[in-house]
Amino acid sequence: MKRIPFEYAILGIAVAATIAVVQPARAQGASDTADKVKRGQYLVSTSGCHDCHTPWKMGPKGPEPDMARALSGHPEGMALPPAPKLEAPWIMVAAATNTAWAGPWGVSFTANLTPDPETGLGKWTQRNFTETIRTGRHMGRGRQILPPMPIPVYRNFTDADLEAIFSYLQTLPAIRNRVPEPLPPAAAVAVR
Amino acid sequence: MKAAAILAITLAATATLAAAAPGVEPLPQHLSATGLFAPGSTRPAADVMAFAPQYPLWSDGTRKRRWIRLPPGASIDASRVDAWEFPVGTKVWKEFSYGRAIETRLIERVTDGSWRFATYVWNVDGTDAVLAPEDGVVVAASDAPGGRYSVPSRSDCVACHEGPAVPVLGFTALQLSPDRDPLAPHAEPKRTGQVDLASLVERGALRGLPPELLAAPPRIEAPTPTARAALGYLHGNCGHCHNAAGALTGLELVLAQQAERDAHSAERTLESLLGHSSRFRPHGSEATQRIAADQGSSVLTLRMKTDNPLARMPPLGVQVVDTAGVALIERWIANDLQPALSTLQETSR
Numbered sequence: 314m315k316r317i318p319f320e321y322a323i324l325g326i327a328v329a330a331t332i333a334v335v336q337p338a339r340a341q342g343a344s345d346t347a348d349k350v351k352r353g354q355y356l357v358s359t360s361g362c363h364d365c366h367t368p369w370k371m372g373p374k375g376p377e378p379d380m381a382r383a384l385s386g387h388p389e390g391m392a393l394p395p396a397p398k399l400e401a402p403w404i405m406v407a408a409a410t411n412t413a414w415a416g417p418w419g420v421s422f423t424a425n426l427t428p429d430p431e432t433g434l435g436k437w438t439q440r441n442f443t444e445t446i447r448t449g450r451h452m453g454r455g456r457q458i459l460p461p462m463p464i465p466v467y468r469n470f471t472d473a474d475l476e477a478i479f480s481y482l483q484t485l486p487a488i489r490n491r492v493p494e495p496l497p498p499a500a501a502v503a504v505r
Numbered sequence: 506m507k508a509a510a511i512l513a514i515t516l517a518a519t520a521t522l523a524a525a526a527p528g529v530e531p532l533p534q535h536l537s538a539t540g541l542f543a544p545g546s547t548r549p550a551a552d553v554m555a556f557a558p559q560y561p562l563w564s565d566g567t568r569k570r571r572w573i574r575l576p577p578g579a580s581i582d583a584s585r586v587d588a589w590e591f592p593v594g595t596k597v598w599k600e601f602s603y604g605r606a607i608e609t610r611l612i613e614r615v616t617d618g619s620w621r622f623a624t625y626v627w628n629v630d631g632t633d634a635v636l637a638p639e640d641g642v643v644v645a646a647s648d649a650p651g652g653r654y655s656v657p658s659r660s661d662c663v664a665c666h667e668g669p670a671v672p673v674l675g676f677t678a679l680q681l682s683p684d685r686d687p688l689a690p691h692a693e694p695k696r697t698g699q700v701d702l703a704s705l706v707e708r709g710a711l712r713g714l715p716p717e718l719l720a721a722p723p724r725i726e727a728p729t730p731t732a733r734a735a736l737g738y739l740h741g742n743c744g745h746c747h748n749a750a751g752a753l754t755g756l757e758l759v760l761a762q763q764a765e766r767d768a769h770s771a772e773r774t775l776e777s778l779l780g781h782s783s784r785f786r787p788h789g790s791e792a793t794q795r796i797a798a799d800q801g802s803s804v805l806t807l808r809m810k811t812d813n814p815l816a817r818m819p820p821l822g823v824q825v826v827d828t829a830g831v832a833l834i835e836r837w838i839a840n841d842l843q844p845a846l847s848t849l850q851e852t853s854r
Contacts, residue, residue: 419815431784436755444752447660452753454664454746455820494788495815 346480353481356474357384365423365461368410376409385433385488387412387422396420405460414461420496421459429487434479442479443472459495529615536609536625536634540574541598547631552577553598554700554710558680560689560741563827565650568602573676573700575710584713586678586765588670593618597673603648608656609634612672620672622662650824661821668746668753669761678702678714678764679740684722688734689741690829723764726771728841735837736762736771738830742819749773756784758795778805779842780849787816796838798846806834 357363367378368388382388388410396406396415405416412423425433434442437452444453449464451457458464470478533539543550553572561569575581576594583589593614600609606627613621625634626644641658666672674680681701685692695701702722705711725740727733744761746753749770759777763770781795783804796803808818810831817823838846 436757438752438755440752441755448664450660450664450820454668454753456815459815491786494785496788497813497815 349477349480350484351481352474353477353479356470356478357481360467361463362426365411365414366426368412370410376411382488382490384426384482384485385490386425386492389432389491389493393420414459416460417498418459418495419498421461422492422495423462425488425490425492426482427485427488427490428483429489432489432491433487434482435487437479439476439479442482443475446470446475456495529617529621532611532621532623532636534636536611536627539598539611539625540596541572541609547633550574554705554708555696555698556676556681556700557693557695558675558677558741559682559685559692560680560737561675561691561693562741562822563691563830564601564822565825567607570600570602571675572598580710580712581705582713583678583711584715586715586718587763587768589673589677589711591671591673595673597676599675603646603654605629606631606634607644607646607649607654608637610657610662612662612666620666622659622666624656624662626656657822664821665745665819668751669744669748670750674745675741678718679723679725679762681705682723682764684724686725686734686737688730688833689737690734690827690833718764725762726766726769731833731837732771732841735833735841736774738833739774742827742830746819757781775842775845779845785816787811788813796842796846798843798850800835800839803838806831806838809834 362384363378366384366386367380368382368385369376370379371377387408391408391410391413393408393413399406405414407414414421427433428435430436441452445451445458446464446467447453449458449468536542537547540550541553542548549555549572553574555570555572557571574596576592579592579594581589581591581595591614593616595614597612598609601607608624608626610624611622613623615621624637626637626642627634637656639659641661642656644654644656645652646654666674671677683701683703685695700708700710702711702714703719706714706719725733725736727736739760740762745751747756747758748754748761749759757777758781759770759773761770762774778796782793783795785804785808786793787804787807790802790807792802792804792807794803795805801807808816810826811817812826814824
């Protein structure tokens with residue numbers, strides 16, 4: 314029987330040991346990611362995200378979220394007349410889809426949270442998402458996030474919660490839906 | 506006097522200190538205790554250096570003064586030309602005035618290497634300023650829009666200053682170049698005593714700067730004076746968020762310029778503006794391109810000149826449209842960029 318040179322034997326042991334360490338670590342990594350996504354799905358489904366970010370439709374039992382458009386935000390093509398004038402103490406009003414809200418801040422439209430690169434969160438990073446929730450500003454740096462988005466509540470999520478939520482959102486089917494920009498109170502608009 | 510006393514008491518009572526890192530002293534309650542002034546006065550201390558960036562940020566026409574102080578014997582490492590390393594203990598101040606001093610902001614590098622941000626609101630007598638609440642505060646200022654002046658919250662400070670690699674925005678190789686841009690809007694002429702690249706090196710406050718940047722000071726590479734000023738304006742007003750290495754790289758909009766010549770930052774800016782559709786679609790306009798050949802159809806300038814606070818750029822610290830800045834950018838688009846835009850328009854037909 315031919316003897317294996319000592320150096321080759323050492324190399325073989327090292328390779329086997331590396332595989333033994335790396336493979337379970339990879340499996341563990343995949344498992345961690347799956348757990349994170351699952352946790353994110355749980356948080357999204359229990360924290361009211363669908364209430365406003367999934368358009369509602371009229372079902373046999375009344376209004377219900379249209380899960381074919383899950384978390385894709387206010388529908389792009391939906392024509393909206395001006396919001397009705399309200400009499401105090403009524404202060405805000407919502408469209409039938411529950412994705413457009415009018416109040417003292419103007420009119421806000423809920424965002425497309427699916428990973429579409431041009432109209433959703435496809436080009437966002439975890440940092441962009443976390444800073445948006447923490448600061449109440451778009452991508453942590455832009456305009457203010459408007460009511461009824463419950464930033465004062467959601468900013469209490471832990472970093473791990475926000476990572477789980479973002480990880481889950483990135484697994485959704487991408488839906489191309491360009492949500493309109495918010496409208497300010499009528500008196501504040503004047504483009505020069 | 507009475508109003509000043511009430512303001513001072515209110516601010517002192519409501520001020521919330523930024524969470525201090527272990528071993529870091531809490532922020533002083535008064536500006537006079539931060540090291541900016543000579544003892545017993547409101548004159549800058551002897552070891553404080555005044556400076557003025559060549560491309561200043563538009564802040565509704567407020568008058569600004571800026572100072573920096575390094576710890577004794579310490580210096581800035583400028584070997585990374587566009588990401589200077591400031592020593593622990595560095596303090597940078599910026600004063601905003603509307604007829605009188607309204608607030609002075611402070612950025613400080615603390616012992617764990619992180620930066621902390623604070624702002625101090627001046628009393629009407631101009632004798633001292635009090636630490637503002639962490640959530641910001643609105644103060645009366647007769648010359649400000651609507652007579653009200655918004656002092657930023659700490660998270661607002663971070664929103665702009667943590668956009669780029671280094672949070673000190675106006676104290677960089679390009680901003681302190683002795684080769685100052687004569688067309689930069691709102692720039693003040695460099696005053697006696699204000700430092701620039703050359704004087705910082707001479708004082709020993711700046712080390713590691715490549716010698717070629719002293720021989721040929723940083724300058725935005727542009728084909729015309731208008732293009733140079735326009736790129737500089739975008740750098741000073743937009744580049745802290747819209748740059749190639751910060752939080753918003755996903756937007757693929759690079760408006761920051763670099764002093765490092767090999768960076769070719771002016772070319773990158775043009776590449777990110779020309780032929781790019783805008784994710785933002787303004788109401789009441791058919792504009793879809795970041796920059797367009799048709800006059801008035803560039804989302805870039807529409808967002809600069811709108812009064813809509815939900816669409817305005819920059820989104821923080823601006824309520825009054827900078828007409829000089831808008832005019833410069835529109836002139837650049839109409840004159841300098843028109844050939845490239847026309848070519849793009851032809852190609853897309």
